[in-house]
Amino acid sequence: MLVSKVKYIQALGVRCSSSHYVTTPIFYVNAAPHIGHLYSAVIADAHCRYQRLRHPERKVRLCTGTDEHGTKIQQAAAAHKVPVGQYCDEVSARYRDVFRAAGIEHDDFIRTTEQRHKQAVAHFWHRLQSRGHIYSAAYSGWYCVSDETFLTESQLRLDATSGTRYSLESGHPVEWTEETNYMFRLSQFQDDVRHWVQQEACIRPAKFQKILLDTLSEPLPDVSVSRPANRVHWAIPVPNDDTQTVYVWLDALINYLSSLGYPNEQYLADWPPAQQIIGKDILKFHGIYWPAFLLAAGLAPPQQLHVHSHWTVDGQKMSKSKHNVVDPVQAAQQYTMEGLRYFLLREGVAHSDGNYSHVKALRILNSELADTLGNLLSRACAKSLNPQQIYPEPHVEHLPHLLHDVDAAKRLQEALLQLEGRCEQHYEGNHFHLVADTAIAALHAANNFFECAKPWELKAGGSSPNPPRLQTIIAMTMDALRLCGIVLQPMMPQLTSRLLDKLNVPTSQRSWRHLQESFATTTTSTDGVHKNRQLDEQSSAHLFQRILEHQNKPAEQQQQQQSLSHVKRTQSKKERKTTTRMS
Numbered sequence: 001m002l003v004s005k006v007k008y009i010q011a012l013g014v015r016c017s018s019s020h021y022v023t024t025p026i027f028y029v030n031a032a033p034h035i036g037h038l039y040s041a042v043i044a045d046a047h048c049r050y051q052r053l054r055h056p057e058r059k060v061r062l063c064t065g066t067d068e069h070g071t072k073i074q075q076a077a078a079a080h081k082v083p084v085g086q087y088c089d090e091v092s093a094r095y096r097d098v099f100r101a102a103g104i105e106h107d108d109f110i111r112t113t114e115q116r117h118k119q120a121v122a123h124f125w126h127r128l129q130s131r132g133h134i135y136s137a138a139y140s141g142w143y144c145v146s147d148e149t150f151l152t153e154s155q156l157r158l159d160a161t162s163g164t165r166y167s168l169e170s171g172h173p174v175e176w177t178e179e180t181n182y183m184f185r186l187s188q189f190q191d192d193v194r195h196w197v198q199q200e201a202c203i204r205p206a207k208f209q210k211i212l213l214d215t216l217s218e219p220l221p222d223v224s225v226s227r228p229a230n231r232v233h234w235a236i237p238v239p240n241d242d243t244q245t246v247y248v249w250l251d252a253l254i255n256y257l258s259s260l261g262y263p264n265e266q267y268l269a270d271w272p273p274a275q276q277i278i279g280k281d282i283l284k285f286h287g288i289y290w291p292a293f294l295l296a297a298g299l300a301p302p303q304q305l306h307v308h309s310h311w312t313v314d315g316q317k318m319s320k321s322k323h324n325v326v327d328p329v330q331a332a333q334q335y336t337m338e339g340l341r342y343f344l345l346r347e348g349v350a351h352s353d354g355n356y357s358h359v360k361a362l363r364i365l366n367s368e369l370a371d372t373l374g375n376l377l378s379r380a381c382a383k384s385l386n387p388q389q390i391y392p393e394p395h396v397e398h399l400p401h402l403l404h405d406v407d408a409a410k411r412l413q414e415a416l417l418q419l420e421g422r423c424e425q426h427y428e429g430n431h432f433h434l435v436a437d438t439a440i441a442a443l444h445a446a447n448n449f450f451e452c453a454k455p456w457e458l459k460a461g462g463s464s465p466n467p468p469r470l471q472t473i474i475a476m477t478m479d480a481l482r483l484c485g486i487v488l489q490p491m492m493p494q495l496t497s498r499l500l501d502k503l504n505v506p507t508s509q510r511s512w513r514h515l516q517e518s519f520a521t522t523t524t525s526t527d528g529v530h531k532n533r534q535l536d537e538q539s540s541a542h543l544f545q546r547i548l549e550h551q552n553k554p555a556e557q558q559q560q561q562q563s564l565s566h567v568k569r570t571q572s573k574k575e576r577k578t579t580t581r582m583s
């Protein structure tokens with residue numbers, strides 16, 4: 001009976017919405033944005049950009065914003081001696097600025113202090129109440145202000161010396177609280193929520209589905225959804241009872257609806273979300289409370305939660321007290337914002353925590369963006385090899401010869417033939433690191449082909465001049481750069497746009513279906529001369545500047561850097577030699 005209700009509600013949601021609605025969590029304004037926050041937003045942005053690229057007919061909508069109510073925001077404003085409203089404005093603006101700089105292409109940036117949101121919360125509350133899911137009760141328990149949640153004894157650790165209890169999960173202190181609250185009948189939704197969680201691919205990666213199912217194997221207690229207004233006054237008042245304010249998590253979760261104009265029926269055009277991106281620390285709120293609230297209000301729960309793990313810094317949890325919080329603006333000064341986006345998506349995996357380290361970032365960005373991608377573009381565009389500055393068409397008689405004579409040409413062709421299918425599969429699962437692996441492997445194959453084909457020997461005045469063969473080599477190399485550029489657009493929109501601009505690829509030819517057009521698929525029908533494309537003189541062929549080892553290097557990493565620098569020096573000497581030989 002319950003199961004069929006869920007199915008019915010979901011069918012309703014799926015029928016109503018033809019759009020692909022994606023959300024990030026809304027970010028607390030008690031502190032400035034750090035790379036962990038940016039990570040949630042970059043995943044959502046890359047996901048949406050891929051959806052637009054792959055399904056240009058689909059309406060894709062991305063919503064992000066800031067979570068501005070509750071005690072900890074009140075306390076943060078007081079600590080800064082700023083009125084709380086002004087404090088929220090300032091920190092919210094910082095999030096907006098960082099997201100703009102990082103190319104997060106959101107359709108809406110919602111703030112929970114906005115009127116449209118307060119109206120949505122009031123409506124949602126009425127709906128829960130009128131359907132009989134809210135009741136008033138005396139409540140007591142351990143409350144964690146930092147996590148804005150009540151915790152049971154089994155979720156706490158007692159520090160015997162101080163007598164203070166701490167949340168086992170987050171490590172934050174809790175306080176004993178006795179008050180009259182409104183309660184939500186969470187216990188009644190246990191079976192419905194379990195059914196939702198059990199659906200295939202509803203919670204990804206699967207390890208987080210298992211965590212939710214473990215929680216759901218114990219009876220769910222009802223949950224408090226209000227606080228006395230005299231304790232928490234920086235919050236939305238409970239409709240018709242101004243002695244109480246709405247629990248900040250209920251308030252915050254409703255942002256996903258208010259962004260769509262809820263309760264105005266227009267929200268149905270996008271509801272339910274196709275994908276909600278969240279960090280693992282907020283799994284319980286999105287994987288248990290949220291579907292229960294929605295089902296109680298008669299709304300479809302989201303189609304999928306994509307849960308990501310956390311960033312540690314040099315192996316340690318990021319925290320203000322450890323002074324190791326990484327500011328994305330500062331990191332972007334070292335790596336560029338595109339470099340930072342690439343590093344986060346290339347190095348982060350959803351199922352386990354990633355370690356953020358300067359050494360690692362430097363190694364990845366230099367080897368993949370500067371040496372593998374950037375260097376190949378510079379070489380293919382070098383005036384000495386390409387005096388006409390063109391993106392040539394392969395010559396029909398040379399292409400089969402090259403594919404036959406040069407093993408590396410065949411390997412490049414195979415890599416390019418697999419690029420589309422593999423990247424599509426990886427993007428569909430938000431496995432950005434695998435997309436990068438696949439594209440970089442194709443670029444390695446292209447570099448290798450370039451080396452083996454020795455184009456510098458074929459130029460006019462060279463030992464065995466053969467301009468048509470030379471042009472074919474450049475054409476094949478540029479095809480590889482173009483296809484990898486198209487594939488990497490969701491991860492690095494600006495850098496790939498500069499790459500495709502340089503190759504003079506029209507915007508209308510940068511979509512997913514254009515991955516099918518290259519020497520790799522069309523080896524016979526080229527006509528040799530007429531489709532040569534002039535390179536764009538205005539765009540630079542230098543895509544990504546190698547980052548120097550000592551550039552803004554954090555002090556504690558100097559030692560590690562010194563031991564690496566010997567290896568790097570030897571490498572770059574070798575590289576200089578190769579580059580001189582080529583040009």
Ligand code: MSP
Binds near residue numbers: 035036278311
């Ligand atoms: N305001 C709540 C979310 C409400 S959504 C209805 C909140 N805000 S938060 O600012 O603390 O976190 C926002 C996002 O940043 C979460 O997805 C969280 O997991 C993510 N991160 C915070 N620290 C992180 C790391 N160190 N690493 C990766 N992501 C992390 O929770």
